[in-house]
Every structure is written in structure tokens, then in C-alpha cells.
Amino acid sequence: MSDAVAPVGARLNLWDDHWDFRPEDCPCDVDFVAWLDALAITEAAIYHFGTGGHHHVGIECARAERRNHVLAVTAAPQEHDSFVRLVTAHPELLATYTVVFGDIYLLDERLLPEFDVVTLFHLCEFRSERNDEYGALTDLAVARILTRRLRPGGHILFFPGSFAWHRAKAVVAEWERDGACERVADFRSLIAYRKR
Numbered sequence: 001m002s003d004a005v006a007p008v009g010a011r012l013n014l015w016d017d018h019w020d021f022r023p024e025d026c027p028c029d030v031d032f033v034a035w036l037d038a039l040a041i042t043e044a045a046i047y048h049f050g051t052g053g054h055h056h057v058g059i060e061c062a063r064a065e066r067r068n069h070v071l072a073v074t075a076a077p078q079e080h081d082s083f084v085r086l087v088t089a090h091p092e093l094l095a096t097y098t099v100v101f102g103d104i105y106l107l108d109e110r111l112l113p114e115f116d117v118v119t120l121f122h123l124c125e126f127r128s129e130r131n132d133e134y135g136a137l138t139d140l141a142v143a144r145i146l147t148r149r150l151r152p153g154g155h156i157l158f159f160p161g162s163f164a165w166h167r168a169k170a171v172v173a174e175w176e177r178d179g180a181c182e183r184v185a186d187f188r189s190l191i192a193y194r195k196r
């Protein structure tokens, strides 16, 4: 049995909510799709942290003019249920959009493909001692794993508008000192880095 298996009693720190489309409160997903368009990024492999119940990134990326491929994660059963309903009604979305229900802090590096773009907009927002109870990764460890799975020249984006940015910016600063990525042009509410 692996060390990562939780001791009896530890329960998943799921997100018991359903985030509707509210770009006025949280513009990161809308700005992200606009960033893809501004850089004319198409046919890319994208890892997206936090779908929301609206699935804006997956739906927009599936459009013929973008055709970006999105692997996304949600810790909200309600949001995953909405994904199941969405792709049941629109199966064509499954060709480019996959949503995993889980905890990003249990990300399995061995199962990850190489990505062109990674979003970490919600870094530090929802991780707590409850994740420690089952040996979950830290925010920094998640950022490092996804950086290793980023192709050279690929981008990783953060969201300084996050309510947890006061914590996340320290994580990003430490991650930046690894030297794997360099900061490139900001875009609206987002900051972006490119892997060397």
C-alpha cells in the first residue's frame, strides 16, 4: 500500500459549492480565453485548475476557431455533475474537454501529458490542514509538477486578483526562483510566465 493512502478517517477536502459564471467577481477564466486569442494560441494542450460550474474555458476552447484541448480539475461534485450533464447534451465537447473530479493537491505526475499552457488561478485558495490529513501536496509542489510537465516555450498563468494572492504570491516568488520560467507580458487580470 502506498504512503499516499490516507489514514482511516481522513476525508477529501472537497469544494461543496457550484461556481456560476460571474466574471465581474472572478474574471480569470474570461481573461484567459481572451489571452489565448490575443496570442493566437490554437490546438494547444491546456491544464486548467478550477472549472467552475459554467465550464467557460472548456466550452470556449472547443470552438472550431480555437480547438484547444483542456484537461481541467474540479473539487466540487456539483461542478463535475454539471460537466456530465454538459457533455451528455453536447458529446462533441468530449473531443477536446475532459474534467477530472479530484484534489489538485493529489496530482499524479506520472499520468500527466506534456502541456502547452497551465493555469493556476486558484493557488492557495482552498488548501488547508484538511489536505494535510491525507498527505496532499503543497501549492509549491503542484506548481513544480506542472512546470515539469510544461513544454519548453509553454506558458503558466496566475491570477493576482485571487482572494488568496497574499499567500500565493510568496509561493509564486519561490517557484520563480527555481529559474525554470521567465515572466512575460501581463494580460488584463493575469500574469504569465514562459518556460525557458
Ligand SMILES: C[S@@+](CC[C@H](N)C(=O)[O-])C[C@H]1O[C@@H](n2cnc3c(N)ncnc32)[C@H](O)[C@@H]1O
Pocket: 015, 019, 020, 021, 022, 026, 027, 028, 029, 049, 050, 051, 052, 053, 073, 074, 075, 076, 079, 102, 103, 104, 105, 121, 122, 126, 127
Ligand atoms: C471560485 S471557483 C472559480 C472557477 C473558475 N475558474 C472561475 O474563475 O469562474 C474555484 C474552483 O476551484 C476548484 N477547486 C477548489 N479546490 C480545488 C482542489 N483542491 N482541487 C481541484 N479543484 C479545486 C473548485 O472546484 C472550483 O471549480
